[in-house]
Amino acid sequence: MEQKRENPRLVVYGCGGHGKVVADIALARGLRVEGFIDDGVQAGGRVLGLPILGGAAWLEAHRSEVGVALGIGENHARRRVYGLCEALGLVPATLIHPSAVVAASARVGAGVVVMAQAVINPDARVADGVIINSGAIVEHDCELGAFAHLSPNATLGGTVRIGALAHVGLGASILPGKSVGEEAVVGAGAVVLADVPPRVVVVGVPARVRR
Numbered sequence: 179m180e181q182k183r184e185n186p187r188l189v190v191y192g193c194g195g196h197g198k199v200v201a202d203i204a205l206a207r208g209l210r211v212e213g214f215i216d217d218g219v220q221a222g223g224r225v226l227g228l229p230i231l232g233g234a235a236w237l238e239a240h241r242s243e244v245g246v247a248l249g250i251g252e253n254h255a256r257r258r259v260y261g262l263c264e265a266l267g268l269v270p271a272t273l274i275h276p277s278a279v280v281a282a283s284a285r286v287g288a289g290v291v292v293m294a295q296a297v298i299n300p301d302a303r304v305a306d307g308v309i310i311n312s313g314a315i316v317e318h319d320c321e322l323g324a325f326a327h328l329s330p331n332a333t334l335g336g337t338v339r340i341g342a343l344a345h346v347g348l349g350a351s352i353l354p355g356k357s358v359g360e361e362a363v364v365g366a367g368a369v370v371l372a373d374v375p376p377r378v379v380v381v382g383v384p385a386r387v388r389r
């Protein structure tokens with residue numbers, strides 16, 4: 179998949195661990211990262227040697243000069259920041275690590291981050307604001323709803339559907355054709371053999387509802 183041309187000067191919204199990885203992807207893509215935006219951290223510090231520039235007010239003042247990438251791992255917070263960027267007229271950048279493999283026929287929305295060694299296979303559809311973390315596999319014809327998160331090494335078989343804001347934990351596997359409901363959480367290492375309803379937490383092999 180050809181990566182859309184973005185503003186080569188980028189700021190990353192969120193300066194925690196996830197934001198750091200997002201900044202690293204941008205640098206690996208040859209973009210210039212000006213620094214981080216964070217509402218909860220004092221401006222002036224540095225992360226990865228890059229400055230923390232300020233909060234939302236900084237972005238509002240400089241919105242015509244930079245693009246923005248979403249560096250927030252928590253799904254609801256990431257959706258909120260996406261909305262804030264939209265309100266400022268900024269469409270968050272889609273960042274794909276150079277070592278990720280994304281099929282030409284896959285569709286990847288705005289503000290999606292695809293990390294190192296991830297695979298997105300043909301005809302998969304990935305909605306806005308999704309995280310495909312390191313080494314995760316999205317098989318052919320999967321559909322991921324907005325602001326979902328596939329953790330490192332999570333694997334989706336073909337035609338799996340993941341609801342909006344759902345979180346699939348580290349190394350979890352979802353069997354082909356199964357679905358995970360909106361805002362559901364699949365625990366690390368779980369193997370999902372049956373559809374997961376919305377807003378539940380499932381764990382284990384086979385995955386069972388925990389709450």
Ligand SMILES: CC(C)(COP(=O)(O)OP(=O)(O)OC[C@H]1O[C@@H](n2cnc3c(N)ncnc32)[C@H](O)[C@@H]1OP(=O)(O)O)[C@@H](O)C(=O)NCCC(=O)NCCS
Nearest residue numbers: 311329330346347348363364365366367368379380381382
């Ligand atoms: C499933 C999960 C959400 C539960 O979190 P929690 O509600 O805080 O759960 P707790 O740690 O309080 O554990 C509650 C119980 O569930 C069990 N449990 C927790 N996670 C489990 C998992 N992944 N698989 C099996 N059992 C699990 C605990 O052993 C504990 O069992 P007990 O009641 O018999 O002692 C969490 O453990 C998890 O797996 N999150 C995924 C994290 C992840 O992948 N992050 C990636 C970031 S990039």
